[in-house]
Amino acid sequence: MVTTSHDTSVHPVYVIGGGPGGLAAAAALRTRGVRAVVLEKSDAVGASWRGHYDRLRLHTTRRLSALPGLPMPRSFGRWVARADVVRYLEKYAEVHELELVTGVEVDRIERADDGTWLLHATGGRRLTGRAVVVATGYNHTPRLPDWPGLEGFTGELLHASAYRNPAPYASKDVLVVGAGNTGAELAADLAEGGAARVRLAIRTVPHIVRRSTAGWPAQRTGILVRRLPVRLVDAAGRLLARVAVPDLTAHGLPRPDTGLYSRVREGAIPVQDVGLIDAIRAGRVEPVAAVESFDGAEVVLADGTRLTPDTVVAATGYRRGLEPLVGHLGVLDDRGRPRTPGPVSPPNAPGLYFTGFTNPISGMLRELARDAERIARRIASGR
Numbered sequence: 303m304v305t306t307s308h309d310t311s312v313h314p315v316y317v318i319g320g321g322p323g324g325l326a327a328a329a330a331l332r333t334r335g336v337r338a339v340v341l342e343k344s345d346a347v348g349a350s351w352r353g354h355y356d357r358l359r360l361h362t363t364r365r366l367s368a369l370p371g372l373p374m375p376r377s378f379g380r381w382v383a384r385a386d387v388v389r390y391l392e393k394y395a396e397v398h399e400l401e402l403v404t405g406v407e408v409d410r411i412e413r414a415d416d417g418t419w420l421l422h423a424t425g426g427r428r429l430t431g432r433a434v435v436v437a438t439g440y441n442h443t444p445r446l447p448d449w450p451g452l453e454g455f456t457g458e459l460l461h462a463s464a465y466r467n468p469a470p471y472a473s474k475d476v477l478v479v480g481a482g483n484t485g486a487e488l489a490a491d492l493a494e495g496g497a498a499r500v501r502l503a504i505r506t507v508p509h510i511v512r513r514s515t516a517g518w519p520a521q522r523t524g525i526l527v528r529r530l531p532v533r534l535v536d537a538a539g540r541l542l543a544r545v546a547v548p549d550l551t552a553h554g555l556p557r558p559d560t561g562l563y564s565r566v567r568e569g570a571i572p573v574q575d576v577g578l579i580d581a582i583r584a585g586r587v588e589p590v591a592a593v594e595s596f597d598g599a600e601v602v603l604a605d606g607t608r609l610t611p612d613t614v615v616a617a618t619g620y621r622r623g624l625e626p627l628v629g630h631l632g633v634l635d636d637r638g639r640p641r642t643p644g645p646v647s648p649p650n651a652p653g654l655y656f657t658g659f660t661n662p663i664s665g666m667l668r669e670l671a672r673d674a675e676r677i678a679r680r681i682a683s684g685r
């Protein structure tokens with residue numbers, strides 16, 4: 303049904319996505335007296351956290367990861383477990399009495415002539431909103447590189463998003479591809495969980511940082527240095543790494559030759575060590591060159607080496623997947639990211655907001671929480 307009215311404020315604000323970003327935005331709007339309806343395609347809030355691998359914990363601290371209006375309980379500990387994140391999100395929606403509609407996927411958003419927003423959703427639904435907050439997630443669609451020969455690979459291949467725990471890979475030879483936070487942790491998990499051999503294919507040597515040093519969390523450093531000049535932070539990072547992180551060159555992982563913060567600005571946040579350093583030192587995870595192609599049962603690496611793993615786990619990231627939703631509105635950059643993330647609407651799309659589409663060194667949950675307040679303020683003030 304299409305609702306039309308000249309007074310656009312009679313329409314709710316639609317928030318697309320019931321993850322932390324969407325829930326925070328809806329709560330911040332409700333606190334300001336603005337009706338917000340969260341549309342979530344799965345059957346419950348926190349879908350991405352329900353699907354993450356079992357041993358995952360937040361690498362940002364409990365206190366710096368809470369959303370507006372509800373602290374995380376102390377009983378969750380400093381590094382909150384995945385299942386507790388899900389519990390927290392459920393509680394969050396309940397405490398803030400959020401209007402949540404599950405099982406509804408929004409396919410496309412269009413701007414109507416009267417300045418409202420028309421949402422096309424599951425089952426032919428047409429919903430009209432005074433504003434829209436897109437919170438569909440930075441990690442939306444699993445991404446597999448276009449490796450030559452992949453379709454003929456005779457081993458097992460899965461994307462990291464399908465990995466839960468090491469049990470199915472006990473006694474297997476596993477190649478993890480990609481040394482971001484996920485690849486690094488899955489390699490350690492497999493090594494600790496009984497895989498016969500674990501190799502980690504690395505294209506760009508990652509910066510590795512300790513989750514905390516003498517009780518001081520890496521996230522707090524990230525917050526402090528965020529606005530400092532890149533070269534200064536790069537130099538400090540290099541110095542700190544020499545003190546805090548052992549040299550793994552002899553084990554096949556040299557120190558990175560680019561600066562830590564330069565890499566962050568390119569979109570690669572440092573890897574927080576939750577077992578990788580020890581596993582590499584003990585030879586339980588072997589760093590190898592990047593994957594170039596597949597050839598039958600073999601994986602061909604950039605240095606010409608050929609491996610025959612039983613299983614390849616591709617920790618090769620995600621796409622934002624925003625094109626079908628808003629690509630036609632001219633609001634995305636050439637990498638498919640919103641040109642104006644956070645509390646700023648694109649000039650050609652007033653009332654359309656994006657949250658959760660940056661990957662800040664200060665912690666994404668913290669930034670989602672801050673953006674929620676800013677976006678809500680904007681919408682409530684009618685700007």
Ligand SMILES: Cc1cc2nc3c(=O)[nH]c(=O)nc-3n(C[C@H](O)[C@H](O)[C@H](O)COP(=O)(O)OP(=O)(O)OC[C@H]3O[C@@H](n4cnc5c(N)ncnc54)[C@H](O)[C@@H]3O)c2cc1C
Nearest residue numbers: 319321322323343349360361362407408438439658666667
């Ligand atoms: C493995 C992993 C660990 C992380 N650890 C941390 C951490 O320790 N600290 C930190 O600060 N950040 C962390 N992050 C980053 C970030 O905080 C999380 O990804 C967080 O879940 C992002 O919240 P979000 O709401 O933006 O997206 P998501 O949690 O992905 O939620 C998006 C929601 O939108 C729904 N949806 C998608 N498309 C549609 C549609 N078209 N219509 C309706 N619904 C839709 C999805 O089902 C999903 O529920 C981590 C990310 C990953 C992948």
